[in-house]
Amino acid sequence: MDIAEETNKADIENMDSIEATRQYLKSSLEISAAIASALDDSGSRLKILTQKCQFLEASLRPISAENLSCLDIGSRINGVLCSAAAVLKVFDAIHPLENSLLTDPSSDLCTYISDTKKLEEALKLLTDNCMLAEGWLQEIFELLQDKAVISNEICLLNVKKSLRILQELQAMEEGARLNGGLLSTAFDKLEIEFKRLLIANSVPLPLSPLTSSINQQATIPALPDSLTGKLQAIIERLQANGRLDKCKSIYVEVRGMNARRSLQALDLSYLEIPRAKFEDIHSIESYIEQWGRHLTLVANHLLEMECRFSSKIFEKIGAEAWKGCFAKIAIKSKIVSFLQFGINVTGSKTDPIKLLKLLEIFSVLNDLRLKFNQLFSGDACEEIRNVTKDLIRRVINGACEIFWQLPAQVKLQRPSSPPSDGSVPRLVSFVTDYCNELLGDTYRPLLTQVLEIHLSWRNEAYEESIIFTQVFSIVKEIAVNLDSWSKSYEDITLSYLFMMNNHCHLHNLRDTMLGNMMGDSWLKAHEQYKDYYAALYLKDTWGKLLPILNKKDLLSVSVSSSDTPKRLNAFNVAFDEMCKRQSSWVISDETLREKLRKQIVEGIVPSYRSFMKNYSLTMENDEKAVKSIKYTEPNLEKMLWSLFELKMSKYGSMKQVQFISKIKKMSAQLFTLATTV
Template sequence: MAENGDEKLIAVARHIAKTLGRTETMTDDILQIFSTFDGRFSRENLSSENNQRGVGVGVGDGDPRAGYGVLDLTLKTLDRQISQYVSTDQPIWSNLNDSSEFLDAIDELLATIRDWEPISIENKPIASFLDRADDLLQQAMFRLEDEFRLLIEKSSESFDLNRLNRSDSVGDNNNNFSSDSEDEDSFNEDRIPVAQPVSDYDIVIDALPSGVIADLHEIAKRMVLAGFEKECAHVYSSCRRDFLEESISRLGLQRLSIDEVQKMPWSELEDEIERWMKGANVALKILFPSERRICDRIFFGLSAAADLSFMEVCRGSTIQLLNFADAVAIGSRSPERLFKVLDVYETLRDLMPEFEAVFNDQYCVVLRNEAATIWKRLGEAIRGIFMELENLIRRDPAKAAVPGGGLHPITRYVMNYLRAACGSRSTLEQVFEDNGSDYRTTDGMNDRPLSSTSSLSVQITWIMELLESNLEAKSKMYRDAALSTVFLMNNGRYIVQKVKDSELASLLGEDWLRKHLGKVRQCHVNYQRSSWSKVLAVLKLDSSSLTPNTAPRVLKDKVKIFTQYFDEICRSQSTWVVPDEQLRMELRISVAGNLSPAYRNFLGRFQTVPELARNSDKYVRYSVEDIEARVNELFKGNGASAGGRK
């Protein structure tokens, strides 16, 4: 019995020494003091007993009450040590020794719980002691949580913010958050450090000093080990979230709901899109990666906590950015919105690698997937805008033919629209190819599917067909067949010219260009035929019908009819319009080239009749030069009056 009592006494002494000792050296010193009171506490005996039996205090076949006493004493000691820090009004991390001793006490408490927890399962007294330990641990964690928050907030307040508003704040040694003592007088305590719009994205923001990050890391390790991972992530994210959201706000981005975006006037929305594009790039290329870096350093070796914290910090700002893009995607399909929707689409597309790299953990997968979904939705919006352009062409009324057979507004609008759109050709190709077989375009007249796997070239070709069909219908509203051909020629020439000097040429192809150039030439021929053929017919002379007796009368009648026809044509066609200068010149040359020789031959024959030659001024109103001058006044659309010799 005595031997058994000695063993327990030695074990208790050793545990007390271990509990009180902060280091192995301190423990050895305490054991040395014990040995001066009783030889049984010599280092040799304690070491021997420990090697033979292990720690095992309170465990085994002997009386467990000694173990209870040791545990009780340990908890009381730790309670006293931890409580003095938990109850203090001063920040613990304001003193290096205090913070170190507080963490050591927490480590000892965690070790005690870990050592005794297996025994507590079937030992109610031990379980009650561990309940006390858990309560003490919880108090310690609450204080650690407060210290964690104070460290972040205090460090954030120490940064000088004035440099962020200066033009040279970008790219300053890859650090936008440094402190200049010369600016201290202008520091505004209500502001927090934020990132400003930049063009150089090769920047990393160290918003917390490395020493603070090291302290935060030590706290985070204890909180995660104690099972307070979510609490640690929450306090971290609540502090950093404010920083990030204020940074986004300082970039000019408003926190708008989808409904507010959709109700916004288009001019305001255009400006908001510009700000969104800049803000999204700064967020994904600077702010979010910097937050990821801070999380990974603070929670080094604690990947789950790092991922959870990062997600909670960035979720609100990311959703804000994505909601705006989504509002644009599901908004109006008005054709004029195409170019801004393309801007949003391209911005989000170009940022997808950043989404993949930054949001690459289990907690952020929802954000990453949502970004990809909204990007695809923007592609759907772009395709929808092209469908609305088709509807706009179909709805344009045929009765709206322009006076003078000039260029129709629908032609100008569609061609300039398509030319501008093709400035983003590669993006549009991606949009239509990505859609695969979901996009189908139908011929409104024949209900004929154009393509089941739409590409940009097929889409553009179909829009051109719709435009031509619309113009054909409009041309039929002109009563004058010649004016109808001038209308088609004007619009056809404009279409061909717009195609030739743009990306449309390669999209539509050489065959398309040759075909439509041929159509314009045919219109030219049709104009000559329908407008001037009867005039030229009058000037034709049949020698068999021109006898000395009949020649004077026939020639007088012909010159009179010619003058009448010519005046009518010039009077009506003086109001016609050919806006393309080269086409106008070609038409005049063509008309004069056919008319002048025929009229000159006619006048030559006219002068061979003596009766007519003596009184030619009485019968002949126009000279060849007058005819050419009148022809050169055609197609100006100014309604010029008839002229010439009397």
């Protein structure tokens, strides 16, 4: 990243911080205005409550003085008076807490939380005394109403009025607790402080593509104990008053936003590719390795950090609370999008390359298995676990399905035509390279695990020979294809060249995983077949030119002067026709190509040299005959050395690599076509 990009990134982060600060100040001003209004209401409410309590006390006193001859209710009336007095004392205790709870909690959070708790206890005491007094009054009212000894109806009305006042007091305070009273305002301020502390201590994790390498890991910041204590204290108070859900919502919002900011360092645009584009595995092949690195990075660093933070902050509340928060943050961290990308890959068309890519996906998931079990335990993460299980099931079933189809896919290519230049078919080179990949140290252990799991689902045992047997079947089908293709050439000589090329290709598998699996006898057999078809080719082509130069032997020319020009002309015609016919033929292996050229040159040039020497001696006086010589010995040799050249030299080195890659891709797509058929 250059300086301009780094500066731009820093500016964006600064703007995000400024915007967050502006929103916080705006919110604080709105809360302050609400608090001011609430204070006015609280003051008026307290005055009303005080007046009603005083009236209650005054109205009950005459009743206590009544002389009830039939019922002894004095003690009960005194109990009501005591409860009413306790209500007044609670109101007196609440007044000193008002100023403290209207301040900013950030200045002294510990004191603020302590005062909040005191207010809670005072209100609880108030509620309890109101309920107690209300119960006493209810009994008194029922007694007075039932007894005829009460002649003064005013007493009964006073009791009834006092009961109504207590009920109103209780209802008013309950409403104040829930809808804008001082305690509710204090909780609002604690929520704001909780969010402020989280924002101030939430810094994006420095993720980058380099971070996923072995030697570089993102440093997960530690959570200061002082911060943890503050956040836990706020959570405790909010939970005790039914505000835990709001607290968790704030936590998920802040930490989720921080997780998304951490992911901005990675290019995750490929996660948004439409599902329709996953039909062709080759169109998204390059993204799969990137997907694996990013998923590993997110799980091992970002989600590990969020899991650790959530469990630490909410540990006193219980696992259900912190796992619920973490699950929502994980979803905001695109974990489901990562898993869905893998599911989309499994839905692409059947292709041999898809098998390798599914094994790569399995490798990533297998490496993350313990980490996923650690992170996504509990009911809150059930959705993530279900999607993960679905992905694993699809990967294993899809990989095994392709693996078992490989021999049949090779067989389906049998009706196709072989290369017109007699070279090694793209399918053959691709399949041998592909088998080497499957047998290599990268993919064979993964394929073994996948097959073991798949067979265990079917209650079948895995055998070590399964992979080798399947690869042997693939090679066997290739051999049958080669025999079939060789018979489709109209020119028998070209079929010899074709078989020579392919047997050479198979013999060259020595010291490869496939060659080692097939064994020395198999490799030697292909070497012998290569030499056999090379001999047939030489005999059926260039061997036919030698009798034209010398009908008796290959090393001398003894012909009459009249026959010499005819022989030369016949040789020229046959040589030109031979070169023209073979001008497009190819020998893929460089060593074989050079060896065959050398055999042709050593077989033709010495005889041509001897013939031309005698020709020159015989026709030295025939100027017309001398001028009719078409090829000098160097020219003839040069033409022979130019045979069978690969027609790729016009491509540059990079273009040649791209061309070969394109060929392999086309070969792989043949399997897709075969499966469709």
